[in-house]
Amino acid sequence: MRDVTVIGVGLTKFGELWDKSFRQLIAEAGAKAILDSGIEGKEIDAMYVGSMSSGRFVGQEHVGALVADASGFSNTHIPSTRIESACASGGLAIRQGYLSIASGMNDIVVVGGMEKMNDVVGASATETLATAADQEWEAFFGATFPGLYAMIATKHMHDYGTTKEQLAQVAVKNHANGALNPYAQYQREITLEQVMNATTVAYPLGLLDCSPVTDGAASIILCTTDKAKDYINKPVKIIGSGQASDSLALHARREICTLDSTVYASKMAYKQANLTPKDIDLAEVHDCFTIAEICAIEDLGFVKKGEGGKAIENKITTRDGPLPVNTSGGLKSKGHPVGATGVAQIIEIVLQLQGRAEKRQVKDAKIGLAHNVGGSGASCTVHILEAM
Amino acid sequence: MRDVTVIGVGLTKFGELWDKSFRQLIAEAGAKAILDSGIEGKEIDAMYVGSMSSGRFVGQEHVGALVADASGFSNTHIPSTRIESACASGGLAIRQGYLSIASGMNDIVVVGGMEKMNDVVGASATETLATAADQEWEAFFGATFPGLYAMIATKHMHDYGTTKEQLAQVAVKNHANGALNPYAQYQREITLEQVMNATTVAYPLGLLDCSPVTDGAASIILCTTDKAKDYINKPVKIIGSGQASDSLALHARREICTLDSTVYASKMAYKQANLTPKDIDLAEVHDCFTIAEICAIEDLGFVKKGEGGKAIENKITTRDGPLPVNTSGGLKSKGHPVGATGVAQIIEIVLQLQGRAEKRQVKDAKIGLAHNVGGSGASCTVHILEAM
Numbered sequence: 001m002r003d004v005t006v007i008g009v010g011l012t013k014f015g016e017l018w019d020k021s022f023r024q025l026i027a028e029a030g031a032k033a034i035l036d037s038g039i040e041g042k043e044i045d046a047m048y049v050g051s052m053s054s055g056r057f058v059g060q061e062h063v064g065a066l067v068a069d070a071s072g073f074s075n076t077h078i079p080s081t082r083i084e085s086a087c088a089s090g091g092l093a094i095r096q097g098y099l100s101i102a103s104g105m106n107d108i109v110v111v112g113g114m115e116k117m118n119d120v121v122g123a124s125a126t127e128t129l130a131t132a133a134d135q136e137w138e139a140f141f142g143a144t145f146p147g148l149y150a151m152i153a154t155k156h157m158h159d160y161g162t163t164k165e166q167l168a169q170v171a172v173k174n175h176a177n178g179a180l181n182p183y184a185q186y187q188r189e190i191t192l193e194q195v196m197n198a199t200t201v202a203y204p205l206g207l208l209d210c211s212p213v214t215d216g217a218a219s220i221i222l223c224t225t226d227k228a229k230d231y232i233n234k235p236v237k238i239i240g241s242g243q244a245s246d247s248l249a250l251h252a253r254r255e256i257c258t259l260d261s262t263v264y265a266s267k268m269a270y271k272q273a274n275l276t277p278k279d280i281d282l283a284e285v286h287d288c289f290t291i292a293e294i295c296a297i298e299d300l301g302f303v304k305k306g307e308g309g310k311a312i313e314n315k316i317t318t319r320d321g322p323l324p325v326n327t328s329g330g331l332k333s334k335g336h337p338v339g340a341t342g343v344a345q346i347i348e349i350v351l352q353l354q355g356r357a358e359k360r361q362v363k364d365a366k367i368g369l370a371h372n373v374g375g376s377g378a379s380c381t382v383h384i385l386e387a388m
Numbered sequence: 389m390r391d392v393t394v395i396g397v398g399l400t401k402f403g404e405l406w407d408k409s410f411r412q413l414i415a416e417a418g419a420k421a422i423l424d425s426g427i428e429g430k431e432i433d434a435m436y437v438g439s440m441s442s443g444r445f446v447g448q449e450h451v452g453a454l455v456a457d458a459s460g461f462s463n464t465h466i467p468s469t470r471i472e473s474a475c476a477s478g479g480l481a482i483r484q485g486y487l488s489i490a491s492g493m494n495d496i497v498v499v500g501g502m503e504k505m506n507d508v509v510g511a512s513a514t515e516t517l518a519t520a521a522d523q524e525w526e527a528f529f530g531a532t533f534p535g536l537y538a539m540i541a542t543k544h545m546h547d548y549g550t551t552k553e554q555l556a557q558v559a560v561k562n563h564a565n566g567a568l569n570p571y572a573q574y575q576r577e578i579t580l581e582q583v584m585n586a587t588t589v590a591y592p593l594g595l596l597d598c599s600p601v602t603d604g605a606a607s608i609i610l611c612t613t614d615k616a617k618d619y620i621n622k623p624v625k626i627i628g629s630g631q632a633s634d635s636l637a638l639h640a641r642r643e644i645c646t647l648d649s650t651v652y653a654s655k656m657a658y659k660q661a662n663l664t665p666k667d668i669d670l671a672e673v674h675d676c677f678t679i680a681e682i683c684a685i686e687d688l689g690f691v692k693k694g695e696g697g698k699a700i701e702n703k704i705t706t707r708d709g710p711l712p713v714n715t716s717g718g719l720k721s722k723g724h725p726v727g728a729t730g731v732a733q734i735i736e737i738v739l740q741l742q743g744r745a746e747k748r749q750v751k752d753a754k755i756g757l758a759h760n761v762g763g764s765g766a767s768c769t770v771h772i773l774e775a776m
Contacts, residue, residue: 001492021524046631053449055441055516060523062474065766068633069522074640077652079631080767081480082472086450092469096484103491104389122510128443135448136409243434243467245456252462264465378453379468 001102003225005235005388008037009347014216014335015185022058022116023070029217029340030071030112037221038231041073045106047080048097050089050113051339056128057120067112086132087288089113090218090342091372091381095241097222107224113343114217125213129338132375134249145288146210148250148376150202153291156257157204160306162294164204168195169312170290171208171332177319178329180359185214185335209290214335218343220350228388236350239367240275240384242268248378259377262299266371269382270301277301280384281365282323282352284345286373287330296371297325300382319362327352327360342372346383353387389490391613393623393776396425397735402604402723403573410446410504411458417605417728418459418500425609426619429461433494435468436485438477438501439727444516445508455500474520475676477501478606478730479760479769483629485610495612501731502605513601517726520763522637533676534598536638536764538590541679544645545592548694550682552592556583557700558678559596559720565707566717568747573602573723597678602723606731608738616776624738627755628663628772630656636766647765650687654759657770658689665689668772669753670711670740672733674761675718684759685713688770712750715740730760734771741775 010032012025020028026049034041047068055061068080083093090113097111117125126146130139133148156162172192178184190208198206228235244264250256270276277300285300287293294308302323303311311317317325328334328348331341349368351357370383398420400413408416414437422429435456443449456468471481478501485499505513514534518527521536544550560580566572578596586594616623632652638644658664665688673688675681682696690711691699699705705713716722716736719729737756739745758771 023524053443055519056443056449058523059519059527061441061444061472061519062521062636062763062766064473064480065633065636065762066522069635069637069640069766074633074635074766077632077634077648079483080633081484081631084449084470084472085452092452095467096469096487099484099491099493100487102493103487105487105490131443131447131449133450134454135446136411139447243469244465245453245462245468246465247457247462248450248453249457252457260465374453375450378450378457378462 002104003237004098004101005223005225005228005237006220006350007223007228007231007235008033008221009350010036010219011183011344011347012217013183014214014337016118017215022060023066025116025215025217026067026112026114027070029219030110033110033219033221039108039221043108044078044110045108046078046100047110048083048093050083050093050342052084052086052089052115053128053131058116085379086374087338088342088372088374088379088381089339092243094342094346094383095243095381098238098241101222101224107227109222110219111222111343112217112219113340115337115339116215117213117337118215137249146202146205149289149291150205151250152256153204156291159257162309166309166312167204167209167290168192170287170293171195173318174287174326174330174332177327177360178333181329181334184329184333185212186333205289211288211331211336214337216335216337216340218340218347220343220346234354235388236353236385237388238383239386240269240273242266242382244380246378250376257295258305259295259299259373261377261380262296262371265380265382266300269384273384275384279367280369281367282327282362283325283369283371284328284348285325285371287326287332288336300371319360324362327357327362342381345370345372349385353385390492391625392486392489393611393613393616393625394608394738395611395616395619395623396421396609397738398424398607399571399732399735400605401571402602402725404506405603410448411454413504413603413605414455414500414502415458417607418498421498421607421609427496427609431496432466432498433496434466434488435498436471436481438471438481438730440472440474440477440503441516441519446504473767474762475726476730476760476762476767476769477727480631482730482734482771483631483769486626486629489610489612495615497610498607499610499731500605500607501728503725503727504603505601505725506603525637534590534593537677537679538593539638540644541592544679547645550697554697554700555592555597555678556580558675558681559583561706562675562714562718562720565715565748566721569717569722572717572721573600574721593677599676599719599724602725604723604725604728606728606735608731608734622742623776624741624773625776626771627774628657628661630654630770632768634766638764645683646693647683647687647761649765649768650684650759653768653770654688657772661772663772667755668757669755670715670750671713671757671759672716672736673713673759675714675720676724688759707748707750715748715750730769733758733760737773741773
């Protein structure tokens with residue numbers, strides 16, 4: 001397999017973007033990434049794009065072709081492929097772009113991710129998001145993701161003594177980071193009291209334990225490593241790529257507080273990178289709900305099972321802690337345009353490893369990890385990156 | 389790049405399958421393919437699945453995870469990835485499975501395709517299919533695929549003298565083939581008079597010029613070529629894989645009677661296989677409408693531009709002609725469960741090259757081609773296969 005490297009990144013503002021269309025968003029993110037890398041359009045061999053439910057959100061499938069078209073590449077006729085894996089669509093798109101270069105088929109690939117969620121008609125965004133759950137066993141009976149993650153949270157509290165305060169501290173931390181991110185949907189800090197007293201959505205999760213409904217797009221340029229330094233001085237190499245699946249329905253899992261897809265995907269990535277969790281300097285993890293970040297840092301091996309809540313309380317994962325997690329603001333504060341999220345996570349890691357994260361910059365980070373989850377954990381990708 | 393080979397195939401009956409659910413269909417096709425190959429479940433490294441609009445047809449996204457789950461592989465946590473490219477979703481899924489083996493990441497991969505179209509609620513199947521057209525420039529204004537292909541047909545008749553009779557002869561030929569296919573939706577011959585006198589859908593296309601709304605699933609097992617003969621005696625090697633894109637909207641094309649995505653994807657595949665169109669012994673092409681088969685045989689280089697209608701009239705592409713096309717019955721007679729179609733095309737080529745096509749068997753076929761189109765031609769894959 002050939003080595004693969006990130007040589008450019010581009011992001012739109014995340015938020016309620018009423019004045020921009022679906023195609024405008026991805027064209028903007030793609031153009032920014034191309035400019036960032038210094039490649040010329042004619043050098044692009046293929047495109048990959050992650051989008052969860054554009055067919056339901058904006059009435060548009062065939063998104064691979066749309067992206068090539070909207071970006072001005074319809075005349076070059078390059079292959080363009082859409083990947084869907086619920087909220088992990090972006091992470092999976094990166095992995096497919098990665099494999100297409102590793103195979104030797106392509107040298108330079110654009111990977112994008114996007115979702116325009118606020119324009120949804122005929123159903124609520126929550127109802128469309130529930131198509132990522134098991135239609136026959138969960139969604140049909142009215143289950144939505146706040147409810148599914150609330151069950152995980154309740155069980156975690158019961159089994160490990162995790163508290164509602166610890167959940168709230170995840171939101172407080174991530175908003176403190178997001179306040180420094182000019183692309184974030186919510187660029188403001190929140191207090192523990194605000195999170196604790198917010199309207200309950202599904203106990204124990206309140207409104208401020210939940211990531212928002214977001215429009216946005218993200219794009220990166222992947223390049224075979226032997227050519228990367230022809231374009232930029234500090235490329236960031238993908239040294240591990242893992243992907244795993246699990247049962248779609250929560251009730252069919254071995255154990256609901258452990259996301260086995262995270263465990264398996266991270267093992268695959270650690271093995272390829274020849275690293276252990278202790279070698280990771282910072283991570284972007286999938287905090288669609290506050291409990292999800294607690295499970296993630298456990299399942300990725302950063303702390304022991306059941307100790308995630310304490311790790312948050314002990315500020316292990318703050319921006320100046322030993323293992324900064326979600327310096328971008330995470331899904332909670334940066335926003336969660338589902339198909340874009342996995343790509344945006346990689347962008348934060350790249351910016352941090354290149355020393356370009358401005359007010360959010362952490363010190364001496366050499367190796368970063370990005371963790372992207374679909375649904376309640378039926379799919380997951382983990383990527384490990386290292387500055388060259 | 390490592391060589392990749394097909395070692396097993398599995399297909400459900402195509403048709404109105406009211407008694408089978410979405411997950412039952414893919415599990416059935418996958419199980420048949422696994423049994424056909426003789427592999428054990430634990431040998432599978434990854435799954436890929438093509439589905440166009442499961443979110444709208446059956447309210448289920450996150451289809452990669454669903455497929456692994458429904459097939460009984462949730463405990464193995466293998467990566468499973470859904471690809472969407474409208475009616476070319478199956479062809480693109482095969483290409484991604486192919487690249488994942490070519491890269492060295494995987495040795496054995498299951499590729500599936502499926503669509504359950506008859507269960508659609510809240511919109512017609514035609515309306516959901518129109519999400520493969522350009523939402524902002526075509527679908528919003530009421531354009532559907534019969535209308536878009538009718539414009540291509542009208543222009544083809546104007547420019548090249550193609551007749552409504554020649555269009556009708558495509559349907560007659562494909563039904564003659566489908567009548568011999570036990571998996572086909574319509575296992576009956578039709579006459580030229582029936583096609584000519586059928587209700588007009590969008591002039592010049594009548595009801596019998598259009599492929600139907602279909603439920604069905606298809607699956608193949610891909611394996612690195614150096615291990616293929618460990619499993620079966622007559623594996624079929626993928627010697628060329630091409631993919632291309634074009635503008636989503638028809639009006640933005642250079643020329644609407646030529647599908648440039650077909651031209652570019654086939655050039656890529658011919659180049660990799662080191663072959664020309666003359667070397668192809670039989671082909672499955674994307675006849676979503678009768679005009680589409682005429683354009684396809686031209687754009688694939690089998691006949692000159694404008695001579696597709698005459699080639700049909702002169703019976704060049706019948707089952708006992710010099711270049712049999714759509715021996716399976718094609719989308720017209722076999723049925724067109726959009727996500728499954730690209731995979732089902734490969735299955736027909738494999739069965740023919742292995743001498744397993746029973747009553748449809750053509751003589752002395754060594755090299756076959758499968759051509760899968762998304763929408764009105766904004767995406768396309770071409771695969772060339774050879775018996776080992």
